[in-house]
Amino acid sequence: MIKDFAVGVGLLGHGLRIVTRDRSMLKRGAVPVLLASVILFGGLTLLATNLDALVAWATPFADDWATTWRRALRIAAGLVMAVAAIAVSLLVFSGLALAVGGPFYESIAEDVEDKVLGGVPNTERIGWGRAAWIGLRDTVLLILRALVWAIVLLALGFIPVLGQTVVPVLAIAIGAWLLAVELTAIPFVRRGHSLRERRATLRKSRAMTLGFAVPVYLVCLIPLAAVVVFPAAMAAGTLLAHRLLARP
Template sequence: MPGNPVTGAGALLRGFGLILRPGLRRYVIVPLAINIALFGAGIWYAFSWLEALSAWVQGYLPGWLDWLTWLLWPLFIISALLLVFYGFSLLANLVAAPFNGLLAERVELLLTGRTAADGGGWRKALAEFLPMLANELRKLLYMAAWSLPFLLLFVIPVINLAAPFLWLAFSAWMLALEYTDYPMGNHGIGFRDLRRRLRRQRLLSLGFGGAVLAGTVIPLVNLVVMPAAVAGATALWVEKYSKEGE
């Protein structure tokens, strides 16, 4: 079954509520601090990039095509924001991976009363820092391999008009993979099985990833979207994806 995209998007909203629970707040502090620091840098970089991009476009086009700048400018803004904020979101997850895994563990405990069979806790999170870092790099390599065909679409005339929307769908998929990996990784589920489970409920996954992507470009919301996405992804694992292996 492809799943329901509305249910997927709603999981992010549920995640915002979960991270406010008294028992989870202390597990949110470190991911939240990392996200605020990196998104602050991302916002500064995005405006710098847009300014440089504007100068490049105006210098590249001949004078008689100046009107085309106004037509393409919204597409450039959307593309730049998606590339920058998505990139900084992945960087934030790379740094915060062990803490996100611990947060997913505590959310699952809150929702079900149980967690992964091997226990967990801060000691386990720190002990698994290097394996989790390697796993994050594996996801980045996967993203890079699939990004190239999508990015090439931006330079193909006519097709480049659809490129931002295709990139939007790809980014939503990658963010769904990124965040559901935390609860699934706590149960020893590998990246291949993770992708299989998400593909079997593709619309559910894209709905969740799309909501996370939207949250990354909304001011203030993007500062807290990472821990909320971890919590929401854990709720989806408990209620949807865990049943894919049964």
């Protein structure tokens, strides 16, 4: 499991080397990210300024509690709510970037397959319209899943100790997993695989998938870092898809 996780991290490092050596890939992948980043950080700023009010609205039953217990509960709830909101925001961000930059990211996947993997037979071109539709459709489906998990994690966040330790880690893992499903969309679709098949394939190598996705998830939280890491993640997602689909 640890070895597979390390392999996933290594794939991201390989993707980063690919796009930094070929600056044209980096430039192509950065354009949609800049637009999506403005929307992402605008939403997170809005959340940060209204988080206290949201937490108070979600926990009215604690109004009559002792100050210490009320504060502890609302800090835990605020932490879980912030992590869940970040997870949903990153899915919106990646879905928007893929929808706007479909042709750019398809060209990155195609270059990786041709120049690094030596060509992949029986792949198909997606085109901007289809790429945009697939990106928006998958994003909506994954956001619905993220919201379900957000409700579960919010409930678990009320549990002392567990809510402040295990739940945030679990939230990051779930958010990274859903992000990986989005980031591998283009290479899977180019090979004719559906969203269900993509999820099933990634699930068989969960540790490797998380090794690839968790660093992407965390780095994307740094302002403007996504401009570099997102094109690298697309290249790495192509490498991951090729590796998993080549398995018997």
